[in-house]
Amino acid sequence: xxxxxxxxxxxxxxxxxxxxxxxxxxxxxxxxxPEKFWSQIASEFDWQTPAQPGKFVSYNFDLxxxxxxxxxxxxxxxxxxxxxxDRNVRNGHGEKIAYYWEGNHPDDYSRITYRKLMDLVxxxxxxxxxxxxxxxxxxxxxxxMILETVVCMLACARIGAIHSVVFAGFSSDSLAxxxxxxxxxxxxxxxxxxxxxxxxxxxxxCDEAMQKAQAKHNHKVDxxxxxxxxxxxxxxxxxxxxxxxxxxxxxxxxxWWHDIMEGQSTFCPPEWxxxxxxxxxxxxxxxxxxxxxxLHTTAGYLLYAATTFRYVFDYRDKDVxxxxxxxxxxxxxxxxxxxxxxxxxxxxxxxxxPFYPDNDRYWAVVEKCKVSQFYTAPTAIRTLTKxxxxxxxxxxxxxxxxxxxxxxxxxxxxxxxxxxLVGNGRCSIADTFWQTETGGHVITSLPGATPxxxxxxxxxxxxxxxxxxxxxxALIEGPGEGYLVFSRPWPGIMRTLWGDHDRxxxxxxxxxxxxxxxxxxxxxxxxxxxxxxGRIDDMLNVxxxxxxxxxxxxxxxEHPHVAEAAVVSKPHPIKGEALYCFVVLVDGVxxxxxxxxxxxKLVRARIGAFGVPDTVQYAPGLPKTRSGxxxxxxxxxxxxxxxxxxxxxxxxxxxxxxxLFNNRP
Ligand code: WTA
Numbered sequence: 311x312x313x314x315x316x317x318x319x320x321x322x323x324x325x326x327x328x329x330x331x332x333x334x335x336x337x338x339x340x341x342x343x344p345e346k347f348w349s350q351i352a353s354e355f356d357w358q359t360p361a362q363p364g365k366f367v368s369y370n371f372d373l374x375x376x377x378x379x380x381x382x383x384x385x386x387x388x389x390x391x392x393x394x395x396d397r398n399v400r401n402g403h404g405e406k407i408a409y410y411w412e413g414n415h416p417d418d419y420s421r422i423t424y425r426k427l428m429d430l431v432x433x434x435x436x437x438x439x440x441x442x443x444x445x446x447x448x449x450x451x452x453x454x455m456i457l458e459t460v461v462c463m464l465a466c467a468r469i470g471a472i473h474s475v476v477f478a479g480f481s482s483d484s485l486a487x488x489x490x491x492x493x494x495x496x497x498x499x500x501x502x503x504x505x506x507x508x509x510x511x512x513x514x515x516c517d518e519a520m521q522k523a524q525a526k527h528n529h530k531v532d533x534x535x536x537x538x539x540x541x542x543x544x545x546x547x548x549x550x551x552x553x554x555x556x557x558x559x560x561x562x563x564x565x566w567w568h569d570i571m572e573g574q575s576t577f578c579p580p581e582w583x584x585x586x587x588x589x590x591x592x593x594x595x596x597x598x599x600x601x602x603x604x605l606h607t608t609a610g611y612l613l614y615a616a617t618t619f620r621y622v623f624d625y626r627d628k629d630v631x632x633x634x635x636x637x638x639x640x641x642x643x644x645x646x647x648x649x650x651x652x653x654x655x656x657x658x659x660x661x662x663x664p665f666y667p668d669n670d671r672y673w674a675v676v677e678k679c680k681v682s683q684f685y686t687a688p689t690a691i692r693t694l695t696k697x698x699x700x701x702x703x704x705x706x707x708x709x710x711x712x713x714x715x716x717x718x719x720x721x722x723x724x725x726x727x728x729x730x731l732v733g734n735g736r737c738s739i740a741d742t743f744w745q746t747e748t749g750g751h752v753i754t755s756l757p758g759a760t761p762x763x764x765x766x767x768x769x770x771x772x773x774x775x776x777x778x779x780x781x782x783x784a785l786i787e788g789p790g791e792g793y794l795v796f797s798r799p800w801p802g803i804m805r806t807l808w809g810d811h812d813r814x815x816x817x818x819x820x821x822x823x824x825x826x827x828x829x830x831x832x833x834x835x836x837x838x839x840x841x842x843x844g845r846i847d848d849m850l851n852v853x854x855x856x857x858x859x860x861x862x863x864x865x866x867x868e869h870p871h872v873a874e875a876a877v878v879s880k881p882h883p884i885k886g887e888a889l890y891c892f893v894v895l896v897d898g899v900x901x902x903x904x905x906x907x908x909x910x911k912l913v914r915a916r917i918g919a920f921g922v923p924d925t926v927q928y929a930p931g932l933p934k935t936r937s938g939x940x941x942x943x944x945x946x947x948x949x950x951x952x953x954x955x956x957x958x959x960x961x962x963x964x965x966x967x968x969x970l971f972n973n974r975p
Pocket of ligand 1: 594639640641715716717718719720741742743744745746747767828829830842843844845
């Protein structure tokens, strides 16, 4: 039986939501009367036209009854940028720090207040307009983690343009495809940036992408706005004396950020937007290869981002909050930009990596900025466990109160390391389950209110009604495991896929009529905790036993010599499927017969004889996407020795694939 951790007094004291009872009461209210619940929250924000009573939410989740749609606060009129900046400045937060920026090199840092941020956003809004961008136009971003990135997103929101941020690690092909798909008018980028000691010449990738967009997709980008970033930061590796020799410049198309900002007014009236008008799109990978442009709209997203942030991180006035996610992912959109600003919060914006200049960088920044909420991904935590306790112990982390986790199920070993070492046994961990499509957290623990079990996501957020279904679509009540679906919308759920509403209906609503299907599996335990077990396609069936790969991974990483594990299924003539495990070991350890034996015994002990892996392979590293997700598709190919691995261009380190093939036992 996993131990249950209760929030400590340190967290509960002064918590916005200090008890499980209070959570249950509010959750019930949010389902019983969504209009009352959300309109109370809406009243804190600014509306040109408020929502009409009785028309707060309408939706159809059932394809048999017609097209799928979700609408919140239809008819209301507002501007999200106005709510994040002007409203906060008006409420007395003008001199409050919005962001502490920490660069890749520790010598590079700055800070910006709400008022200054508002001024820059207005100026850049005017600059965008001068460059032909207006309401409804699409603007692509391919940016490092710098303040201009936030400024650009908010400027788009201010003038009603739709931003499409592409993570600045994607290839030029991916960027080209995404720009062409949304017909971006303008691309905003920087000349380059550093990741550790590696120089990324972003402008080059953009040049290639714009050329490919035209040649392959017949789409021309009108303008490319470039931030001059390399000159102002400390070089972390080799750099030519003449930075401009790194890339080309196309007159008429390419313009410098600082040139078009020159002389712009700090006054720019916001474009008033309908509640259901688009705010942004964000491409996420689909199982068929073609990326899906997930579309979020204005009012519902604002309400949901703001509310989840407030309760999930238990944010208080003087807190400093830090989400390490890149702005190129949904976590960066919602929890680096929109949600903290909606709460007038002070955040850290971090350009670097956890490993530069040393493996203690995260903890150094936590100490320096006195971070109270730290939000990162299990993959980062697991990688950091490899370096032991010393880099963590080098720093004073007593400012921390809430630790967040996002992106995949966190294995209990990593959870405990995070809890005991980083949190010193007194912080709450919020394991936040959500998706690009959900806009914000949907299943999570709440720091002062809900008990925690290492590895369990926890409980539904306000407005969220999770349901478990079996393969036939029958409801699983009480304890059990099945497909995780939602029977009704919360304000932050996606509204459509850009330009492809059919695909939206097919991908998310056709499998189980009446439900939004997450594509994830989940288990509800005897105490009502929800455990997200991973993508349905990560499930495997060994001799009739349904297992999730993450379950086995969790067991393998319990062993002190295993830093990371990834498990895939391999076809087996008798069992149907067999477990094929990849293990990344702690520095200095070898996968010898004794360790192999110990790992098999551990799985047998934890899961049962049927779960004992057929193969355990040593892995120097795992094939991960740049957002840190293990690409199990590639591992399945390694498992069966099939070198036809398909497209691996989204991998952070494609070279690892070859090493894995060479290491097959
Ligand atoms: C997985 C990231 C377990 C899940 C916000 C989901 C998680 C996918 C968790 C969405 C978590 C995310 N526990 N699994 N706390 N958080 N996932 O769109 O499989 O990049 O469907 O959004 O990540 O990934 P996405």
